Amino acid sequence: MPNTETAFLELINTRKWRTLKRALKTLDAVEAAQLVEDxxxxxxxxxxxxxxxxxAKEVFKLLPRTEQENVIEGLAENFQKLTRLLNDINPDDRTAFFEELPGDIAQRLIQKLSPEEQKITIQLLSYPKDSIGRLMTPEFVAIRSHFTVAEAFAHIRQHGKDSETLNVIYIIDDQWKLIDDISIKELILASPDQLVDELIDNKFVSLHAMDDQESAISVFKNYDRVALPVLSQEGVLLGIVTFDDIMDVIEEESTEDFHKFGSVQNVGKNPLKERIFNLYKNRIVWLVLLVFMNIFSGAALESFEDVIQSFVALVFFLPLLIDSGGNAGSQSATLMIRYLALGEIQLSDWYKLIGRELLVSFLLGITMAASIAAVASFRAPEIVVIVCIAMVINVMLGSLIGLLLPFIFTKLKIDPATASAPLVTSLSDICGVLIYFSIASRLLEF
Structure with a gap:
């Protein structure tokens, strides 16, 4: 059997379809997905x-979105294969795929689903974008509290084949309201004649279909679950969300925050396939805004023109000083955004962090000032004190800007990741120029 991409390619070129089909069966889903993608x-x-x-069901789930679209497009002529694939995909994975497609294409594909799968898909797509309802799957196993353990296992064997996970079994009443959940381990260890009702404590953790997907991240983290039930406002069990779905959300949110922090908006799927104009459009807005912000730095420099002309050596240390303040601010902003995203700090904690940040940034500034003093003492000894003081103040101020901006943006209900590195750096640059030359003017009595 072939074990390399070249060998599989040779089978395709020589049209040895039966051998190729047998060879593909020896691959696991990850290997097959990589082969298809490459x-x-x-x-x-x-x-x-x-x-x-x-x-096909497992491989399709593992493919990137653009590759999924290529597969669907390629299977369009094979109605039977396409219909089977769309019906076999897990409802949550199918919903995630459909919501990225243009509306008319999604509608045409939905028509290829069975009546039951159509109903499920339309129901999931009716939930708001980025809501937990879009993530959930209706494929789970639920039992009644009056079942014996033996009856529960009989029910699981009958209905559990298509369940997303069997690690957790849900207990419902006659109105499908969730009573509790129970691990399969507890059922296995219980006596066959024992009632399910005797095993539960009516304490469970759940999500609500209309909640934002990000809220589910902290719940999974805090309770260490592989799956969580999704309820309606009335407590009816609608579906479940599994850990792998949440991992996808975490990846998407992290990527989105990373791009925002770099002042990039509406990032496309793949820079190799995205239109040049779209790549340009996604980056130009913030860059132009930052250009106008940096005009203030130029205006500040112009106001200290006489000082600069008299002590040209000041200019030598200017980039180093303002970059140090900006770098310290970017570090601080990165940490605060991360802590806020993980829920390790709250909006009300801002004042508790200021004192700590001032102390840390003071120590950082002193250390960096000592480093720059060694250079200044040879290059321009007459301004050593000015450079050192400016370094300490710039690092402290930059750190405070980086700390406070995420809190301010959160308070204004703006994504704190928008407090991006370029924004923090630009603000630190403006302040750094003013601080540096103000200190120089004062100490040099100019």
Whole structure:
């Protein structure tokens, strides 16, 4: 059997379809997905069409969104294969795929679903974007509290085949309201004649369908669950959200925050496939705004023109000083945004952090001032004191700007990640120029 991409390519070129199909069966889902992704568009469709039904379902889930679209486009002529794939995909994965497609294309694909899968898909897509309802899957196992353990296992064997996970079993009443959940381990260790009602304590953790997806991250983190039930406002069990779905949300949110912190907006799927104009558009707005902000730095320099002309050596240390303040501010902002995102600090904690940040930034500033003093003592000994004082103040001020901006943005209900590195750096630059030359003017009596 082939074990390299070249060997699989040789089977495609020689049209040995049966051998290729048998070879694909020996691959796990990750290996098969990588093989499909690494091949040309025509070959990836051939490979995908030869996957078993079970493999196709798993491989499709692992492919990047652009590759999923290529597969759907390539299977469009094969109505039976496409219909089977769309019906086999887990409802939550199918919903995530459909919501990224243009509306007309999504509607055409929904028409290929069975009536039952259509109903599920339309229901999930009806929830607001980024809500937990969009993440959940209705494929779970629920039992009644009056079941014996033996009856519960019989029910699980009958209905658990298509369940997203069997680690947790949900207990509901006659109105499908959630009473509790129980791990499969507890059921296995219980006596077959014992009632499920005797095993539960009516204490459970749940999510609400209309809540924001980000709220689920902290719940999974705090309670260490592999899956959580999703309820309606009336407490009816609608579906479940699994840990792998939350991992996808964490990845998306982290990527989004990373781009915001770099002052990039509405990032496309792939820079190699995105239109040049879109790449330009996503970056130009913040860059232009920051250009106008930096005009203030130029105006500040102009106001100290006489000092600069008299002590040209001051200019030598200017980039170093303002960059140090900006770097310290970016560090502080990064930490605060991270802590806020993880819930380790709250909005009300801002005043508790100021004292600590002042002390830390003072120590940082002193250390950096000692370093720059060694250079200044050889290059321009007459301004050593000015450079050292400016360094300490710039680092402290930059750190405070980086600390406070995320809190201010959060208070204004703006994503704190928008307090990006370029914004912190620009503000620190303006302040750094004013501080440096104000100290120089004062001490040099100019």
């Amino acid at each position: 091949n040309s568009k025509g070959n990836k469709i051939i490979l995908f069409r030869l996957l078993s039904r079970k493999q």
